[in-house]
Amino acid sequence: MSFRNTAEAVEAWVEGWAVSRGAAEPVPSPWGFTIDVGLPQHVMRHVLTTADETTVRKITENATAPAVWLKAFVPPETLTPWLASGWSVSGGPSSLMSAPLRASRTVVPAGYRLRTWSRAGVTRTLVRTADGAFAARGQIAVTGSTAVVDQVETDPAHQRRGLGRLVMATLADAAAGQAATVGVLGATLEGRALYERVGWRVLAPLTSAVRGPGPVEA
Template identity: 65%
Template structure:
């Protein structure tokens, strides 16, 4: 594993994710971090680096609105068993993954007709791939925070999948981060993205799951 411990990888992901999303500086707690996000659907998030049932129930009990999810690094079935009534799992989380940037393959060439545009601003490099007609095809971004970096918001439009665009985006982001001095990288993988990342040499560091208070239970 590129990181010595899971906690080290989690911290790198928290710092990188906050930088990537222009969120507030993570506030440390004994159980992890709180990040003020400032969006209508996600006002803030709690990231539990060392989750247990007592901590999950305490935080869930103190959270009375729907826009503050709990992010944990335990399997979904474990988190579900710990949740009090009124909380539901968020779908799509697969795991926290990491890779040594020196081991990530260089980006392949784009298929005919596609164009790649990238730019760097405030420590974040963004990559967008557009089709021949100018339509959106794929994207991704990476935030460098010292020797580590966090890949974020990687997606390929359904009409342009299975053409290698994800590999192009990931390779381009890895090269950009390495040029800025980063040696290792992390990302929060979705179920859909995990296969691509594993094919590129990324390894699962820990399972990942999340939950939010249900609006049907009276959350504001």
């Protein structure tokens, strides 16, 4: 299975991300979705399935509270001039990516231990060293036939040892075991290299913007 178009992939990403983070149910609108996240530095987010200057300008002018985020599937240089005062692009260029999910054998590198568990619709995997120190992690939320990979991280001291590949294979295996056939994720520029090596492909550019704290200077 693959997504018929980017809009379908975005909807799957929004739904799975909300499950992964324990956020509120996404609320649809003509331009996309709004999700109440409820964290001090991430109160809510707007995800635009289609972005244009008029829509972005209206949303960012109306959202004046700090820690409101916006996600749009356009490059940073396109989004930046559309933002109202007080908003800024955050995190650099990212990508929406997808791949088919298949079960596969995973081999844990020598000197590491792997633990995987599921709760409330989310499967998490954790890689630790032999003495118990953190090495890598990731999680995946299954929503029907699709699944969202989220929060994949490898400690810098343990990079280039196959742990990112191990995490991705473990998550894909867990999702495939729950009848998910296609995965989607939001990738940073650094993460994109790993995901491409294990068979993921870019569907669209992804840019994040956030409303900063405090009064806006004239």
